[in-house]
Amino acid sequence: QSNAMWGGRFTKQPDELVEAFGASVAFDQRLAPYDIAGSIAHITMLAKQGVVTLQESATIVEGLEAIRSEIEAGDFVWEQALEDVHMNIEQKLIERIGPVGGKLHTGRSRNDQVALDLHLFTLDEVATVDTLVMELQTALCDCAEHYFEVLIPGYTHMQRAQPVLFAHHLLAYAWMFARDRERLDGVHQRADLMPLGAGALAGTSFPLDREWVAKELGFTALYENSMDAVSDRDYVIEALSALSLLMMHLSRLAEELILWSSTEFGFIELDDAYTTGSSMMPQKKNPDMAELVRGKTGRVYGHLLGLLTTCKGLPLTYNKDMQEDKEGLFDAIDTVKNAVRIFTGMIATLTVREEAVSLALREDYSAATDVADALVRAGMPFREAHEVVGSMVRYCIEHKKPLTEISASELKQFTELLDVQTIASLTPAALVAARHVRGGTAPAAVREQLRLFREHYLSR
Numbered sequence: 535q536s537n538a539m540w541g542g543r544f545t546k547q548p549d550e551l552v553e554a555f556g557a558s559v560a561f562d563q564r565l566a567p568y569d570i571a572g573s574i575a576h577i578t579m580l581a582k583q584g585v586v587t588l589q590e591s592a593t594i595v596e597g598l599e600a601i602r603s604e605i606e607a608g609d610f611v612w613e614q615a616l617e618d619v620h621m622n623i624e625q626k627l628i629e630r631i632g633p634v635g636g637k638l639h640t641g642r643s644r645n646d647q648v649a650l651d652l653h654l655f656t657l658d659e660v661a662t663v664d665t666l667v668m669e670l671q672t673a674l675c676d677c678a679e680h681y682f683e684v685l686i687p688g689y690t691h692m693q694r695a696q697p698v699l700f701a702h703h704l705l706a707y708a709w710m711f712a713r714d715r716e717r718l719d720g721v722h723q724r725a726d727l728m729p730l731g732a733g734a735l736a737g738t739s740f741p742l743d744r745e746w747v748a749k750e751l752g753f754t755a756l757y758e759n760s761m762d763a764v765s766d767r768d769y770v771i772e773a774l775s776a777l778s779l780l781m782m783h784l785s786r787l788a789e790e791l792i793l794w795s796s797t798e799f800g801f802i803e804l805d806d807a808y809t810t811g812s813s814m815m816p817q818k819k820n821p822d823m824a825e826l827v828r829g830k831t832g833r834v835y836g837h838l839l840g841l842l843t844t845c846k847g848l849p850l851t852y853n854k855d856m857q858e859d860k861e862g863l864f865d866a867i868d869t870v871k872n873a874v875r876i877f878t879g880m881i882a883t884l885t886v887r888e889e890a891v892s893l894a895l896r897e898d899y900s901a902a903t904d905v906a907d908a909l910v911r912a913g914m915p916f917r918e919a920h921e922v923v924g925s926m927v928r929y930c931i932e933h934k935k936p937l938t939e940i941s942a943s944e945l946k947q948f949t950e951l952l953d954v955q956t957i958a959s960l961t962p963a964a965l966v967a968a969r970h971v972r973g974g975t976a977p978a979a980v981r982e983q984l985r986l987f988r989e990h991y992l993s994r
């Protein structure tokens with residue numbers, strides 16, 4: 535016989551390269567715990583339904599548990615000739631307990647089996663990522679709280695715009711990550727469908743109790759269409775999409791940490807544990823981890839686009855193309871989990887260089903909007919006020935002085951509606967305090983924001 539699993543129909547061994555090219559066991563062995571859990575539920579149900587005897591089911595369960603221990607101990611020998619995780623385990627089972635092991639696959643196909651494994655994997659991993667992101671949000675909130683008094687310049691177009699609380703800036707990311715977690719939860723909801731019973735594509739003639747298996751494995755629902763069950767990879771694509779957005783947010787934060795820790799900004803210092811030195815330049819302290827997360831964002835996007843492309847022309851139902859769904863998902867999950875863990879540590883250990891930020895705030899012209907607003911309150915139309923303050927800023931830049939240090943005689947050249955005290959009072963702290971609208975950067979508003987955030991996203 536040429537192949538232990540389907541030898542009957544064949545007279546030849548596969549070509550050597552065909553075997554290597556077609557095998558997935560090198561990576562899908564990672565699904566073994568789910569494969570075994572699924573098999574145990576399946577055979578237990580077959581016994582309950584009288585398709586196999588209780589004795590047979592008990593022997594098979596015992597064999598599967600022994601194999602599980604062998605895998606956990608690292609003693610299991612995976613064989614490429616057996617193609618994938620499913621056939622490796624089934625073959626080992628038959629070797630171990632004899633021909634009765636061949637009853638396990640009754641009413642089942644590798645098509646619904648692999649679908650089951652990947653659903654279980656996705657559900658587990660998505661929940662883990664969710665927890666890790668919550669830890670990152672906690673680190674962001676703690677850092678925001680710790681540096682609550684610190685103001686930094688806020689930017690648009692990468693030009694200084696208006697001062698903000700450092701906490702406000704950090705919390706912006708915490709909210710983005712909150713939506714990432716909501717998306718992960720959506721993935722979880724839609725991946726929560728049990729495919730077994732679909733067989734190869736059309737269902738099975740054995741009296742399976744699909745509801746029982748679903749419940750046993752912790753699913754809340756099952757596929758209502760067997761062809762959908764073995765064809766669907768939507769949930770994998772959706773997971774990759776949610777992970778891509780999460781990486782995009784991490785990557786933007788990475789970019790800011792890199793900028794802020796440069797000599798030019800000097801706003802923060804990253805902890806030594808999250809930076810590296812240079813082999814040549816002794817003075818260097820490089821934000822490698824932030825850069826690497828920014829860089830690895832590309833590969834996660836790549837996996838999303840890869841699988842979307844793989845699936846776009848596939849007719850129903852299972853096609854071998856679909857074996858390409860796994861490596862990208864595995865890599866995306868591993869990449870995201872490590873990236874989030876590293877960011878949690880990086881945020882928890884960074885220090886803000888408060889003198890540098892306050893110096894930066896002194897040098898900018900971010901009081902301009904509020905000077906214009908003061909003119910508006912004194913009766914001037916905003917467009918006119920904008921023009922007047924624009925000329926004042928140009929004058930101050932030419933004379934190398936902050937807007938708030940303009941003298942009374944200088945001010946007269948521009949407007950009679952304001953006095954210097956009003957302008958001098960527009961310190962960064964005053965500008966920030968003035969923005970007390972809900973969601974604004976005033977300390978009271980940010981306090982409330984932080985409270986809301988902790989209440990909704992961190993209390994679990």
Ligand code: ARG
Nearest residue numbers: 558618644645648852856857
């Ligand atoms: N290794 C396969 C995969 O990953 C399992 C399903 C194979 N089914 C089949 N009929 N060839 O998709």
